[in-house]
Amino acid sequence: MTSFTRPFILAAALATLPLTALADPSVAPAKDSLEIDEPGGVPAGYVLKWSDEFDKPGLPDPKLWAYDTKANKHGWANEERQYYSLARRENSRVEDGQLIIEARKEDLKNKPDWGGQHYTSARLLSKNSYQYGYIEVRAQLPCGLGVWPAIWQLPTTDHMMWPDDGEIDIMEYVGWDQDTIYHTVHTGLYNHVKHTQKGVLKHMPAVCGQWHTYSLTWTPDEIREGIDGRDYFRFVNEHTGKGAWPFDRPNHLILNLAVGGTFGGKTGVDDSTMPWQFRIDYVRVYQKPE
Template structure:
């Protein structure tokens, strides 16, 4: 069990690390953090294939949680770099000529770093502007690379549904939360669909702390009870996607399309070796 004083200290450390994710690099380095991986989405065209791949594996069978979208690969209409941003666009259309089509009436994209970049611990910051409208469900999240779900764990850095435009959530899923909605916290962001915000976590061996623009709103602590509660000492990879409908997205208003999920940058900071609690990465 963590004593109250130790818990307060951990909260202060986590909050400081998250706040510095947006600050000068020299300040981060003084705390022992360096930039380990990033994508600033410079240039134009499709997402960098050295950093991202397209996840389309469930198109034919249908996606989880009763989602309604078809995730397209290598299709600029659904994922492109433009104006220094990654733009994921969901559209009301059916790509009937594609062999993995499962009858979906909406298209979108799901980008992952699996096999290209995976991390254990660090400060993760994704600056994004979210889509709105009934049925939209953008997400910034992570999955365990070493084991399937739920044993590998899931870290939902940010989830948002268009039917609740002023609220974002951060959630943990693992074997101990299976059959539930996970361990979640919420934060009000009234202009989430109109302005860019920094969606952040600080992931250490002790806890995963969630924040927006450096303001902490949720924390999941390692209770030291085993891997069912804490599978988060092994690598995870990052996912960016825009789902439609499903159990969280709910009913879809076809009048909202096309809708855009815009990501300005993705940055991963990790502790420098020798500063304590050093992280590991594969990149």
């Protein structure tokens, strides 16, 4: 079992990587995706390795979180409309025991890396990496046409190659599909470019504005994703090589709120519903004892 390591904060690779929505979940999941409905939760014997309960007001803990701002100047993937700010309370802060990632309608022309965006938000990367384990995030999603919050993870590396190195989307939500949570993985063989990505669309009536827990169980043999203590998606390691299963290296967690884009903004962005707040009550990572 790999212990926590200090991640390499992704450099130029992340600036050009087509990130979460490269994995455009608007493409229907492959028919052989395995949809399940089984008990989930912390596996027996696992212990808490790292967490953030967001109990210290102010900016997110700099010992635990970094900011991804690298693509601000030339623009983010998927035609997303936001500028991701660095340590700016208007866009990321802890208050009342919650992390708030807030998207606002505003220009930051005074910032040297401003790329002409008319919206601001934040994108946080965990400074703790992990390989395998159970990850649980309790969150409240914003409502509004154009919202695109995500809880997901990527390999911790300086040389990320998408989709070959893999992406695990624990939770994605878009305002135009207001009753659906997307669980998805992407690999060299299974991705939306090839129309082969693996995922499940979970029907969740009126999910925005409600508190739910979103989870990932990641082992050498399978990935399970779920909501509120039940698993709805299972992706099995075929043991046929990296093309099908690149998930054998440390990853880091990503929390972000995108504005619009080819997926999130599929039917437009409603400015009248802003600002949007993506609220996170806690992040907890469990692993087997070493």
